[in-house]
Amino acid sequence: MNDAGPTNAEPELFSWEFATDPYPAYAWLREHAPVRWTTLPSGVGAWLVTRYGDAREALAEGRLSKNPAHHAEPAGAKGKTGIPGERGADLMTHLLNIDPPDHTRLRRLVSKAFTPRRVAEFAPRVRELTDRFIDGFGPAGQADLIHDFAFPLPIYAICDLLGVPPEDQDDFRDWAGMMIRHGGGPRGGVARSVKRMRAYLVELIHRKREHPGDDLISGLIRASDHGEHLSENEAAAMAFILLFAGFETTVNLIGNGVHTLLRHPRQRAALQESLARGESDLLETAVEELLRYDGPVELATWRYATAPLTIGGQPVAAGDPVLVVLAAADRDPARFDAPDTVDLARRDNPHLGYGHGIHYCLGAPLARLEARTALASLLTRLPDLRLAVDPAELRWRGGLIMRGLRTLPVEFTPEADRSA
Ligand code: HEM
Numbered sequence: 001m002n003d004a005g006p007t008n009a010e011p012e013l014f015s016w017e018f019a020t021d022p023y024p025a026y027a028w029l030r031e032h033a034p035v036r037w038t039t040l041p042s043g044v045g046a047w048l049v050t051r052y053g054d055a056r057e058a059l060a061e062g063r064l065s066k067n068p069a070h071h072a073e074p075a076g077a078k079g080k081t082g083i084p085g086e087r088g089a090d091l092m093t094h095l096l097n098i099d100p101p102d103h104t105r106l107r108r109l110v111s112k113a114f115t116p117r118r119v120a121e122f123a124p125r126v127r128e129l130t131d132r133f134i135d136g137f138g139p140a141g142q143a144d145l146i147h148d149f150a151f152p153l154p155i156y157a158i159c160d161l162l163g164v165p166p167e168d169q170d171d172f173r174d175w176a177g178m179m180i181r182h183g184g185g186p187r188g189g190v191a192r193s194v195k196r197m198r199a200y201l202v203e204l205i206h207r208k209r210e211h212p213g214d215d216l217i218s219g220l221i222r223a224s225d226h227g228e229h230l231s232e233n234e235a236a237a238m239a240f241i242l243l244f245a246g247f248e249t250t251v252n253l254i255g256n257g258v259h260t261l262l263r264h265p266r267q268r269a270a271l272q273e274s275l276a277r278g279e280s281d282l283l284e285t286a287v288e289e290l291l292r293y294d295g296p297v298e299l300a301t302w303r304y305a306t307a308p309l310t311i312g313g314q315p316v317a318a319g320d321p322v323l324v325v326l327a328a329a330d331r332d333p334a335r336f337d338a339p340d341t342v343d344l345a346r347r348d349n350p351h352l353g354y355g356h357g358i359h360y361c362l363g364a365p366l367a368r369l370e371a372r373t374a375l376a377s378l379l380t381r382l383p384d385l386r387l388a389v390d391p392a393e394l395r396w397r398g399g400l401i402m403r404g405l406r407t408l409p410v411e412f413t414p415e416a417d418r419s420a
Helices: 016-020 023-032 052-059 102-113 116-121 123-140 145-150 152-162 166-182 188-210 216-222 232-263 265-276 281-294 364-381 415-419
Strands: 035-039 045-049 142-144 303-305 309-311 314-316 321-324 409-411
Touching (some): 045 052, 052 309, 102 216, 102 232, 116 123, 123 364, 152 166, 152 216, 152 232, 152 364, 166 188, 166 232, 216 232, 232 265, 265 281, 265 364, 281 364
Parallel strands (some): 045 321
Antiparallel strands (some): 309 314
8 A cells, every 4th residue: 555656645634735725635535535534633533525425425314413412522522513603602503503303493484584585586786786896896907806805795795685784784794704714713803703793683683573674584583384483592593604604605606716717718708708698507507517616615514423324335433523525525526527627518517515405505596696696797897807816826714614715816907998
């Protein structure tokens, strides 16, 4: 084994190179150790599942619980959804930490309020926000697309949808900024931000109970199923998870997506031409392909075996954590033709970027709406958009669950100069 040469050497996970481009390491794992016990940088051990077939099965496996109480390790390691600060703020009882029957009850209630129709009606507002941000940086001919575009879009969109009044939305932007910058690091400021956000949400829920509106929080309060309602704590945790699950994911979908497009000029040109013809087919498959090729959620959130089981032939003990590596599964050549090639027109694309099974992304319709609107507006309004730095200078955030760029410096000809 030892003299098999460098290509067969087990790659180092969680290094700087790995954060920049984890895909070669995942290809190695898929081939040589598809269900691999790994010690994470935090010191906690977990199984990494990297093959598509195993990943899909694991995501739907009823003996893998989302409840951190099933983790065999001592307390400190528990509660790892990748969402910072939730423990201290008493926001743990949300969809990504619970199993049926509680999960079934809460998901049914939230689905009554967070409907595809509500999302579809929100389309003009997303377009308005997108245009507002492009208007903001457009005249400069340069921008950091993360800071100036991908970051504010989802936070203001979700605030609007939830019913956070406009005058309070900047506070949310600041709290969210604190969490995204320090998510994997020191907790002091993050914990404070989460506590403030929770206090605000509880107070907002009180206000909406008194004066209901047309917004999602009022919908959550109103939603009932066989006479059951969300408790106040459940409603606050639900609003929090909607904000959280829908925020950094969308930032990264736009950031990673634009980055991929800028690195694949022929594909990007085809998409631009199709948009210029007023078509939407290619835009729709493109967003799915960008999710598959370099999606925002690298690993699904933590799962814990409630009983001994096998995954891909590997015995897993009760209490062991299991991490399904969506980014590895979605490049599995056993499922996808030419998996390392970007093909915006790819049709056979059952990627796992939104997960699978009962925890399948609740916000997928909103994510698609935001990503399609963002990409279409950027490529149409700024047709010569290009990277302003050498790609080797780009830095990726090093979190475990999410994959995203710290900054995405771009330049382009301002609209006014083009029409002149
Ligand atoms: C769950 C991805 C956007 C709300 C998930 C899961 C994934 C995912 C992979 C499953 C996690 C697991 O099983 O461990 C994404 C991606 C997005 C996105 C790639 C791209 C932008 C959103 C948005 C919202 C949202 C915009 C809401 C506003 C949720 C919620 C869950 C979830 C509430 C938990 C569902 C449950 O446990 O039943 N998402 N998400 N997501 N997502 Fe998303």
